[in-house]
Amino acid sequence: NLRTRLSKIFKKLKGEAFLSEKNIEEALKEVRIALLEADVNYRVVREFLTLTREKALGKRVLNSVSPAQQFIKIVHEELVKILGEQATGLLTAPVPPSIYMLVGIQGSGKTTTCAKLGLILKNKGRKVLLAATDTQRPAAREQLKMLGEKIGVPTFTEGRTPLEIALSALKTSRKLGCNVVLLDTQGRLQVEEELMKELEVMRDRIKPTEILLVADAMTGQEAVNIASTFNERLSLDGIILTKVDSDARGGAALSMRMVTGCPIKFIGTGEKIQDMEAFYPDRIASRILG
Amino acid sequence: SSRLGKGKDHSWEEIEEMLIQSDMGIQTVDILIEKLKKRKGANIQEILKEEILALFPPLNREPIISPSPPTVILMVGVNGVGKTTTIGKLASSFIKEGKKVLLSASDTYRAAAIEQLGLIARTVGADMVKHQYGADPTAVTFDALQSALARKYDFLIIDTAGRMHSDKNLMEELKKIKRVLSTKFNYSPLLPPQEVIMVLDAHVGQNSFQQAHVFHKALNVTGIVLTKLDGTAKGGIILQIERELEIPVKWVGVGEKWDDLVKFSPRDYVESIFL
Ligand SMILES: Nc1nc2c(ncn2[C@@H]2O[C@H](COP(=O)(O)OP(=O)(O)OP(=O)(O)O)[C@@H](O)[C@H]2O)c(=O)[nH]1
Numbered sequence: 358n359l360r361t362r363l364s365k366i367f368k369k370l371k372g373e374a375f376l377s378e379k380n381i382e383e384a385l386k387e388v389r390i391a392l393l394e395a396d397v398n399y400r401v402v403r404e405f406l407t408l409t410r411e412k413a414l415g416k417r418v419l420n421s422v423s424p425a426q427q428f429i430k431i432v433h434e435e436l437v438k439i440l441g442e443q444a445t446g447l448l449t450a451p452v453p454p455s456i457y458m459l460v461g462i463q464g465s466g467k468t469t470t471c472a473k474l475g476l477i478l479k480n481k482g483r484k485v486l487l488a489a490t491d492t493q494r495p496a497a498r499e500q501l502k503m504l505g506e507k508i509g510v511p512t513f514t515e516g517r518t519p520l521e522i523a524l525s526a527l528k529t530s531r532k533l534g535c536n537v538v539l540l541d542t543q544g545r546l547q548v549e550e551e552l553m554k555e556l557e558v559m560r561d562r563i564k565p566t567e568i569l570l571v572a573d574a575m576t577g578q579e580a581v582n583i584a585s586t587f588n589e590r591l592s593l594d595g596i597i598l599t600k601v602d603s604d605a606r607g608g609a610a611l612s613m614r615m616v617t618g619c620p621i622k623f624i625g626t627g628e629k630i631q632d633m634e635a636f637y638p639d640r641i642a643s644r645i646l647g
Numbered sequence: 648s649s650r651l652g653k654g655k656d657h658s659w660e661e662i663e664e665m666l667i668q669s670d671m672g673i674q675t676v677d678i679l680i681e682k683l684k685k686r687k688g689a690n691i692q693e694i695l696k697e698e699i700l701a702l703f704p705p706l707n708r709e710p711i712i713s714p715s716p717p718t719v720i721l722m723v724g725v726n727g728v729g730k731t732t733t734i735g736k737l738a739s740s741f742i743k744e745g746k747k748v749l750l751s752a753s754d755t756y757r758a759a760a761i762e763q764l765g766l767i768a769r770t771v772g773a774d775m776v777k778h779q780y781g782a783d784p785t786a787v788t789f790d791a792l793q794s795a796l797a798r799k800y801d802f803l804i805i806d807t808a809g810r811m812h813s814d815k816n817l818m819e820e821l822k823k824i825k826r827v828l829s830t831k832f833n834y835s836p837l838l839p840p841q842e843v844i845m846v847l848d849a850h851v852g853q854n855s856f857q858q859a860h861v862f863h864k865a866l867n868v869t870g871i872v873l874t875k876l877d878g879t880a881k882g883g884i885i886l887q888i889e890r891e892l893e894i895p896v897k898w899v900g901v902g903e904k905w906d907d908l909v910k911f912s913p914r915d916y917v918e919s920i921f922l
C-alpha cells in the first residue's frame with residue numbers, strides 16, 4: 358500500500374533536516390499511482406500533486422514521526438482541506454417550504470436518497486412532502502410512494518409532466534402545511550440535451566432552495582464531466598455521494614469537489630432508508646489514499 | 648472526445664491522459680504505452696486503435712442457448728447498473744425472434760422492483776412469475792423454473808436485487824438462487840443457468856474489476872453487459888476484466904429504450920473510444 362511504498366522512498370532520509378526535493382518527487386509519483394487507482398480524475402490528480410508539492414517542500418523533518426508518516430500526513434491534510442473541512446447542512450428557505458431538488462445520472466440513487474433525506478428531515482421535526490417527478494422510468498413514482506409510506510411521509514405523484522407534478526406538489530405542500538418538499542427527478546446523462554433543458558426549466562419555475570447532485574461513489578474518470586456539466590447548467594448547491602458502502606476508493610469525491618467547488622453534504626451508506634450520514638472528509642480522505 | 652489526430656504530434660502524456668480517462672486503469676495503460684513506444688508511424692490514432700484491439704482476448708461472445716428449452720439466464724450485478732432494464736431489452740429481442748419469454752421477479756427486496764419488471768414484461772410481451780415483497784428470492788426462482796418447464800418457454804430470465812459484492816450474505820443468497828436453477832436438471836449436460844450475465848455500468852471506475860472478480864468467483868459469470876455507453880464513459884476497465892478473468896462482454900447498453908442493446912464487438916468498441 359501507499360504507506361509501505363513511501364517508507365521505502367524516505368528511509369534514506371536519516372539525518373536530513375528537510376524533506377528533500379528529490380524524495381518528494383519520488384513520493385509524489387507513488388501518490389499519483391494511488392490516486393489514479395482510486396479513480397481520481399487524471400487532471401485533478403495533476404492539480405492535487407502541485408498543491409501537495411508546495412506544502413511538502415521546505416518542510417523540516419520531524420523527530421516524532423517517520424518521514425513517510427510525515428509525508429502521508431501532509432497529503433492527507435491536503436485531501437481533507439480540499440474535500441471540505443466540515444459537514445455543511447441544508448439551507449432553510451426564508452419562506453417555507455424549503456425545496457430540495459435531486460438530480461443526477463441514471464441509477465445513481467436519487468429516488469432512494471430522496472426518501473433518506475425525507476427521514477432525516479422528518480426526524481428533525483420538519484413536515485416533509487416527497488414529489489415524484491419521474492414520469493419515464495417504469496414504476497418510478499410507485500417506488501418513491503412505497504418509500505414514503507415506509508417512513509410515514511406523504512408522496513405527491515399526480516401530473517402528466519415532471520414540471521406539472523412539481524408545481525402541483527408545491528401547491529399541495531402549502532395546503533398540507535409542509536415546510537420541506539423533496540423533488541425526485543428522472544435520471545439523465547449530462548449529455549442528454551433535452552433532459553438537461555428540462556431541468557433548467559424546472560429550476561427556473563420551481564426556484565428550489567438547493568439543487569443537489571446525487572452521484573455514485575464508484576464513478577470513474579467521468580465524474581469530472583458529470584459534475585461540471587450539471588454544475589454549469591444548474592449551479593449546484595451540493596453533492597450527495599451514494600453507495601459509499603461499496604469497496605470503491607471513492608476518488609470521484611475529490612474530482613467532483615475540485616471541479617465544482619460544491620460541498621459534499623451527505624453520504625449514502627447502504628440500501629436501507631436509515632443509511633445516510635453527514636459527510637465528514639477525514640474518512641473519505643483515508644479511503645482514497647488506500 | 649479524443650484529441651489524437653492523424654499526423655498530429657502528441658506527447659506521451661496526452662496519450663496517457665486519454666487512455667486513463669477511458670477508465671482502462673494504470674496497468675492496462677502502461678502495457679499500451681510500452682507497445683506504442685515500440686512502433687513507428689505517423690498516424691498515432693490508427694496505431695493506438697490496432698494495439699487496443701490486439702489486447703482483446705479471443706473469447707466466445709455468442710449467447711449460450713440450451714439444446715432443450717428453456718435457456719435460463721441469471722442477471723446479476725451491483726445496485727443501479729441496469730439489470731432490470733437490460734432484461735427488458737434481451738426479452739424484447741428474443742420475442743421479436745418469435746420466442747416465448749418468462750421473467751422471474753426474484754428481486755423481492757427493492758421498492759417497486761416487482762412493479763417495474765411487471766410493466767416491462769407487459770410492454771415487451773413477456774410473461775412474469777412473482778411472489779410478494781419479502782418472499783424468499785430462491786422460492787420465486789424455483790416457482791418460475793417450474794412454470795418455464797411446464798409451459799415450455801424458450802427463455803427464462805431471472806431478475807435479482809442489486810447487491811454489493813462485499814456483502815457476504817447477499818452473495819450467498821445469489822449462490823442459492825443459482826443452485827436452485829439446476830435442481831430439476833441433474834441429467835442435463837448444460838445445467839441451468841446456461842448464462843450468468845453480469846451487468847456493469849460504464850460510468851463505474853476501477854471497482855468494476857473487483858465486482859467482476861468477486862461475482863465470478865461466486866457464480867462463474869458467463870458474460871457481461873456493459874451499460875450506459877450512450878454516455879461519455881468508455882468502460883475501459885473491461886479490457887482488464889477480459890484479459891485477467893476471461894469473461895466476454897457480450898452486449899452493450901446504449902440507451903433506455905427496449906432496442907438499445909447491441910452485440911459487443913471489440914472493433915466497434917475501439918472505434919467508439921475515439922469518438
Ligand atoms: N448499497 C447501496 N445501494 C444504494 C445506495 N443508494 C441507493 N442504492 C441502491 O441503488 C439502486 C438505484 O437506486 P435508485 O434510487 O433507484 O436510483 P435512481 O438514481 O433513482 O435511478 P434512476 O431513477 O433510474 O435514475 C437501488 O438498488 C438502491 O437501493 C447506497 O448508498 N448504498
Ligand SMILES: Nc1nc2c(ncn2[C@@H]2O[C@H](COP(=O)(O)OP(=O)(O)OP(=O)(O)O)[C@@H](O)[C@H]2O)c(=O)[nH]1
Pocket residue numbers: 463464494544546724725726727728729730731732733754757760807808809810846874875876877878899900901902903907
Ligand atoms: N442511458 C442509459 N440508461 C440506462 C441503460 N441501462 C439502464 N439504464 C437506466 O439506468 C437506471 C437503472 O436501471 P435498472 O434497470 O433499474 O438498474 P438495476 O441494476 O436493475 O437496479 P437495481 O435493481 O436497483 O439494482 C434506469 O433509469 C435505466 O433506464 C443504458 O444503457 N443507457
Ligand SMILES: [Mg+2]
Pocket residue numbers: 467468469491494497542543544
Ligand atoms: Mg429514480
Ligand SMILES: [Mg+2]
Pocket residue numbers: 730731732754760807808809
Ligand atoms: Mg433492478
